[in-house]
Amino acid sequence: MAPQSHLIPSRGAKRAHYDKEMIHSILDEALFCTISYVFENKPFSIPTAFVRRENKLYIHGSVGSHFIWELEKGVPVCISVMLVDALVVAKSAFSHSVNYRSVVLFSQGEKIEDPALKWNMLEWLTNKIVPNSWDYLRPMKENEVRKTTVLAFDIDEVSAKARTGMPNDEEEDKPLPVWSGIIPIETSRRDPVPDELSRNIPLPEHLMPGSK
Amino acid sequence: MAPQSHLIPSRGAKRAHYDKEMIHSILDEALFCTISYVFENKPFSIPTAFVRRENKLYIHGSVGSHFIWELEKGVPVCISVMLVDALVVAKSAFSHSVNYRSVVLFSQGEKIEDPALKWNMLEWLTNKIVPNSWDYLRPMKENEVRKTTVLAFDIDEVSAKARTGMPNDEEEDKPLPVWSGIIPIETSRRDPVPDELSRNIPLPEHLMPGSK
Structure with missing residues (x-):
C-alpha cells in the first residue's frame, strides 16, 4: 500500500512526474533533504545538505558521525526534498492547499573511497x-x-510531485464573496553579515547581493 | 548507535536541547514536517503540514490516503522539522556550516475519532x-x-538542535584575508494574488501584507 503511494501515486496521481529534467531541477534548487532509514525496525530521519551530479545524489558528514556510519553500510534510505512555492487559499478550509515541488527517492548509500571524487563532491556542494x-x-x-565521509545515492527509483496554480x-x-487566491512563499538570501575577523576584508564579488 | 545520535547526541551534543519552550517554538514556526515510517523493513517519508497544541502534534489527510492508512495503525514514526536561518561562510570550505533550528520526534499516531476535536484541529491548522x-x-x-482523518502524535521522545552565530x-x-560571516536566509510571504473568482472581492484584513 504505502510504497505505491509514492511511486505509483493513487490520489495524487495527477501530480506525479517521472521526467529526469523536473526531478533534477528540484534537486538542484533545494539545498537540504531529509534522509530516512530503518534501525532496529524503527524509522530515523535527519536533514542534511546535498548536491546532485549526473544521476547521483551526494551527501557528506564527519567520519565520526553515527548517522553516517549507519548509512555507509548501504541500508535502504528514503530521501525526500520539498520546495514550497505558495499557500493556496480557497473559499473553504477544505479546499486549501499548497503549491509545492517535491521529490522522493529510494536508494542506498555507497561510500566514496576515491579521494579525487570526494574532493570534487565537496567542491560541487560548496559551490x-x-x-x-x-x-x-x-x-x-x-x-x-x-576526515570527511562522502556517500553517493543512485537516482533511479524516484518520483517528483508538484502542485501549481490557483x-x-x-x-x-465559487459564487461566494470570499477572497481566494495564492500567497507566494519566497526563500531568499539577505545581505551577507561579516564576522569580527572580516570587518576590513572586502566582500568578494560572488557574495555581492544580486550575484546569485 | 544511530538512535542515540538523535536523543543522546554525540558529536552535536553542544547543539542539543530538550526544553519544551524551544521545541514548541520551532514546531509553531515551521509549517511542514517530514514524517518517516517503516513499511516491509524499508523507510518511507512524506512531507506534510502540521499543527501543535499542548503536548501533541497533529496532521490530517484524506480518508483515502495510503499514507494515512499506514500511520493510523500506530506504527512508529520519526518526525523531523528544520528551519534554516543562515548559511555560515567560513574561510575554509571545511568550516562552512548552517545556522538552523531542528526538531526530531519519535512517536506513533493516534487516530482522532471525536468530531469536535477533529474540527478543532482543522481550525488550528488553518489558522x-x-x-x-x-x-x-x-x-x-x-x-x-x-472525509478527513486526523492523527495526533505525543511529543515526548523529542529533541531540538540549533546552531547560531558566526x-x-x-x-x-583566522588571519587569512578571506571574507567570513553569515548569509541570512529569509522565508517570507509575498503579496496575495487573487484568482479569477476574486478580482472584485476586497482582500480581507487578515491577508493584508504586514498583518502577519
Whole structure:
C-alpha cells in the first residue's frame, strides 16, 4: 500500500512526474533533504545538505558521525526534498492547499573511497550552497578530505510531485464573496553579515547581493 | 548507535536541547514536517503540514490516503522539522556550516475519532497556515470533517538542535584575508494574488501584507 503511494501515486496521481529534467531541477534548487532509514525496525530521519551530479545524489558528514556510519553500510534510505512555492487559499478550509515541488527517492548509500571524487563532491556542494565560492576559499587540505565521509545515492527509483496554480474550489462555493487566491512563499538570501575577523576584508564579488 | 545520535547526541551534543519552550517554538514556526515510517523493513517519508497544541502534534489527510492508512495503525514514526536561518561562510570550505533550528520526534499516531476535536484541529491548522482566516472562510461542513482523518502524535521522545552565530574557523585560518560571516536566509510571504473568482472581492484584513 504505502510504497505505491509514492511511486505509483493513487490520489495524487495527477501530480506525479517521472521526467529526469523536473526531478533534477528540484534537486538542484533545494539545498537540504531529509534522509530516512530503518534501525532496529524503527524509522530515523535527519536533514542534511546535498548536491546532485549526473544521476547521483551526494551527501557528506564527519567520519565520526553515527548517522553516517549507519548509512555507509548501504541500508535502504528514503530521501525526500520539498520546495514550497505558495499557500493556496480557497473559499473553504477544505479546499486549501499548497503549491509545492517535491521529490522522493529510494536508494542506498555507497561510500566514496576515491579521494579525487570526494574532493570534487565537496567542491560541487560548496559551490551549490555558495555559488562560485570554492576558488576563493582557503584551499581544502588532504586531511580535511580524510576526515570527511562522502556517500553517493543512485537516482533511479524516484518520483517528483508538484502542485501549481490557483485554488480548486467546489462548484457550489465559487459564487461566494470570499477572497481566494495564492500567497507566494519566497526563500531568499539577505545581505551577507561579516564576522569580527572580516570587518576590513572586502566582500568578494560572488557574495555581492544580486550575484546569485 | 544511530538512535542515540538523535536523543543522546554525540558529536552535536553542544547543539542539543530538550526544553519544551524551544521545541514548541520551532514546531509553531515551521509549517511542514517530514514524517518517516517503516513499511516491509524499508523507510518511507512524506512531507506534510502540521499543527501543535499542548503536548501533541497533529496532521490530517484524506480518508483515502495510503499514507494515512499506514500511520493510523500506530506504527512508529520519526518526525523531523528544520528551519534554516543562515548559511555560515567560513574561510575554509571545511568550516562552512548552517545556522538552523531542528526538531526530531519519535512517536506513533493516534487516530482522532471525536468530531469536535477533529474540527478543532482543522481550525488550528488553518489558522496556523493563514492566521485569523478560519472565521472568514465558508464554514466547514460535517461531511468534510468525515472525509478527513486526523492523527495526533505525543511529543515526548523529542529533541531540538540549533546552531547560531558566526563561523568557527580554525585558529590558523583566522588571519587569512578571506571574507567570513553569515548569509541570512529569509522565508517570507509575498503579496496575495487573487484568482479569477476574486478580482472584485476586497482582500480581507487578515491577508493584508504586514498583518502577519
